[in-house]
Amino acid sequence: DIVMTQSPDSLAVSLGERATINCKSSQSVLYSSNNKNYLGWYQQKPGQPPKLLIYWASTRESGVPDRFSGSGSGTDFTLTISSLQAEDVAVYYCQQYYRTLYTFGQGTKLEIK
Amino acid sequence: QVQLVESGGGLVKPGGSLRLSCAASGFTFSDYSMSWIRQAPGTGLEWLSYIDSSESRIYYADSVKGRFTISRDNAKNSLYLQMNSLRAEDTAVYYCASSSQWPGVFDIWGQGTMVIVSS
Numbered sequence: 001d002i003v004m005t006q007s008p009d010s011l012a013v014s015l016g017e018r019a020t021i022n023c024k025s026s027q028s029v030l031y032s033s034n035n036k037n038y039l040g041w042y043q044q045k046p047g048q049p050p051k052l053l054i055y056w057a058s059t060r061e062s063g064v065p066d067r068f069s070g071s072g073s074g075t076d077f078t079l080t081i082s083s084l085q086a087e088d089v090a091v092y093y094c095q096q097y098y099r100t101l102y103t104f105g106q107g108t109k110l111e112i113k
Numbered sequence: 114q115v116q117l118v119e120s121g122g123g124l125v126k127p128g129g130s131l132r133l134s135c136a137a138s139g140f141t142f143s144d145y146s147m148s149w150i151r152q153a154p155g156t157g158l159e160w161l162s163y164i165d166s167s168e169s170r171i172y173y174a175d176s177v178k179g180r181f182t183i184s185r186d187n188a189k190n191s192l193y194l195q196m197n198s199l200r201a202e203d204t205a206v207y208y209c210a211s212s213s214q215w216p217g218v219f220d221i222w223g224q225g226t227m228v229i230v231s232s
Contacts, residue, residue: 001175038217040217040218040219042158042219044158048224049208049222049223049224049225050158050208050219050222051222052218052219052220055214055215055218055220061220091157093157093158095158095160095217095219097215097216097217097218100163100170100172100216100217101160101172101174101175102148102160102163102217103160104157104158104159104160105157106157107157107158
C-alpha cells in the first residue's frame with residue numbers, strides 16, 4: 001500500500017496569514033504516461049463529510065476559493081491557503097488514487113492562532 | 114440537487130451483520146464509480162471498497178476483505194455494503210462517495226451513517 005504522511009499534525013495560523021500543509025507519499029504517485037500526479041486534498045469541518053478541494057495535485061474543484069492551491073510532484077505535495085479565513089478551520093487530508101487501494105494521510109488540524 | 118444518502122447503520126453485536134445502503138439522486142449514478150469510506154470516532158479516513166460503474170471491477174481494503182461485500186443496483190440508483198463478522202474496530206461513520214472526475218477522486222459524499230459494534 002502507498003502510505004501517505006502529512007505534516008504537521010496540527011497547525012495554528014493567524015487570520016489573513018498563509019497556511020501550508022505538507023503531504024509525502026511512500027512511493028511516487030506521478031504517472032509518467034500522462035504526467036499527472038494522482039493526489040487529492042480534502043477539507044473536513046466538524047460534523048460534516050469531507051469535501052474535495054483539489055485533484056491532480058493542483059486542479060481546484062469547482063467552487064473552491066482560489067486562496068486554496070496545491071503543488072508538488074512525485075512524492076512531495078503541499079496544500080497552501082494563501083490568506084486564512086475563519087471558515088477554513090478544519091481537518092485537511094491528502095489522498096492518493098494512483099493505486100486502487102486508495103489511501104489517505106492522517107489529517108492536519110488547522111486552527112486560528 | 115446532487116445527493117448521496119446513506120442508511121442502515123445502527124448498533125450490532127460482535128460477529129453480527131449489517132447492510133448499508135446509499136441512495137443517489139441528482140446525477141447519472143450508472144455513469145460513475147462508487148466507494149465506501151469510513152471514519153472511526155476521532156480518527157482519520159479509511160477507504161474500504163470500490164466498485165466501477167458496471168460492477169466489473171471491485172476492490173477491497175485488506176481490513177475488510179472477505180467480510181464486506183460491495184454491490185450496486187443502477188436501476189435503483191443505489192449502492193450497498195454488506196458487512197459480516199463485524200468487530201468492535203468496525204465502529205465508525207460510514208460514507209459512500211462517488212467519483213465523477215476520475216476513479217478515486219471522491220467529489221460527492223453522503224452525510225454518513227454510524228455503525229456501532231458492541232455487546
